[in-house]
Amino acid sequence: MRLGKVISSLLTGLPTTLILLVLSFVFASLIGIGLAWLCLRRSLVVRGLARGYLGIVRGTPPLLMLLVVYYGLPKLFLLAGIDINNWDKLFFAIAALAIGWSAYLAEAFRSAFLSVDTGQYEAALAVGMNTHQAFRRIIMPQTFLIAIPNIENLLIGLVKATSLVYVIGIVDMYSTATDLSNQNQGVYQLEIFVVLALIYWLIVLLIELGFRRFRKHYQYVTV
Template identity: 70%
Template sequence: MKLSRIVTTLLSGLPVTLTLLVFSFILASVIGLGIAWLSLRNNVACYSVARLYLGLVRGTPPLLMLLLAYYGLPKLFLLVGIDINDWSKLFFGIVGLSVGWSGYLSEAFRSAYLSVDKGQYEAALVVGMNSSDAFWRIIMPQTVFIALPNIENLVIGLVKATFLVYVIGLFDMYSAATDLSNQNQGVYQLGIFVVLALVYWIIVLVIEWAFRSIKKDYQYITG
């Protein structure tokens, strides 16, 4: 089998893989920030809710989270009279991955925030800066910079987890590879999956380059 055919077939599933990656990361970040905010509040109820959520999410395998989203969400929505059974499988894939990764991102945000010396915030207030400016101009830039390495690792992990959507019937790069292998009775299976591994590796290299650029620009702006 020609290499060009393998690459073309695999890349036919790339749009779904990238869509899953981008939107799952965005939604997981939003949820993660919300959970981090709850866990940092000086409120027992908020803290308890956050820890319960984190325990459930981090204790559930990503594959199972996808299945729960795909089979469970339609039943939950039906309880309030909304039928989402005909919604795109891509939606359920994004939700499943987002919930699964939100717990890890939440801890990345929380730990980064706690790593910043809060004495800087107090010093900013002393010199006349208001609390809002002190938070956004002193605390948040450092929090983001500290969190970047952990966020990078989580994004790379999310890239490798996108292939799990095959369990709900989404056609991504992994599904394209398995379909191509099955069409040829597994004769070219090793070559197909080696090429697939290389494609994932290239995506990871691009992500690593992007984060290096972000860190460099961030240091230049804040430095």
């Protein structure tokens, strides 16, 4: 089998992989920020609920989370009279990955926030800023900068986790590679999966490059 045919076949699943990656990361970040905020509340009940969610989600393997969401979410919605059994499988995959990664991102945001010296917040108030200005202009930029390395690592981990969606029948790059290998009765199996690994590696390299440039720009802007 020619290398060009292998690459072109695998790239047919790239758009699905990228859609999964981008959308699940965006939703996971939004949920993670909300969870981090809840974990920092003074209410013991609110913090307890948030920590309980984090514990359950972080203790659930990504593959199991995917299966639980795919088979369990339709039944949960049916309790409210909503039938989502015919919804696109991408919805369930994005939901599962977003739920799974939201817990890790929440911890990244929470730990970064706690790493910022509280004295800077007090100093901002002392020079005339209100609480909103101090949080937005002093605390948040530093929190985000501290969290960037963990966010980068979690995004890279999410790249690899997208390959799990084949178990619910979504045709992504990994699923395409498996089908291509089966069509050739496993004769070119090694070559196919080596090429697939290189494609994933290139995606990770682009993410690392993007974060490196963003980090330099962000540090320059916040100085």
